[in-house]
């Protein structure tokens with residue numbers, strides 16, 4: 477079972493994925509929680525380059541780096557964990573590349589989709605939790621802790637395009653991508669909804 481967490485800046489993915497991990501482990505599941513970019517040793521170095529606000533990267537180089545990070549991550553971490561029967565929770569995956577590099581950066585859709593297909597080796601999540609939040613709320617939350625990274629520094633319009641692309645992806649694939657409004661509700665309330673969706677999916681798979 478492969479579950480991804482997605483959403484714009486400050487949507488609360490990291491908090492929610494950690495809580496879900498604890499919950500699933502308490503129920504006796506073996507769980508791996510991992511992140512993109514930066515889920516492997518080489519990936520951590522790639523992450524530094526991608527997020528460093530002083531990195532000067534053109535948009536094509538950026539998407540190649542995300543693809544390199546993913547290629548390493550899928551073959552060295554995600555696939556082996558799935559083969560061992562673990563539930564894999566991944567904080568950002570292919571939908572981030574589609575939302576940020578097609579939506580945000582406006583790179584050609586076919587190029588980005590092709591890179592995603594190759595780098596993920598065709599591995600598609602069983603379930604994707606999309607935590608939706610408008611940029612005016614999410615960015616404020618994200619910028620509260622520390623210096624802005626290269627993406628957080630982007631203008632609001634960029635983040636609006638990212639959000640719109642996410643919503644379009646969810647609209648195109650409602651079976652896999654579940655939208656959860658994370659703008660006004662409490663952490664526990666959102667977690668409750670996530671658990672219900674995940675439990676439904678686990679029952680379906682058994």
Ligand code: TYD
Pocket residue numbers: 484485486489490512513527542568569570572573574576577627628
């Ligand atoms: P991170 O600190 O993990 O962001 P967050 O806390 O919001 O999850 O930084 C990852 C950044 O990289 C985030 O701004 C989204 C961006 N990103 C892409 O643009 N494309 C991608 O394919 C991925 C995985 C992330």
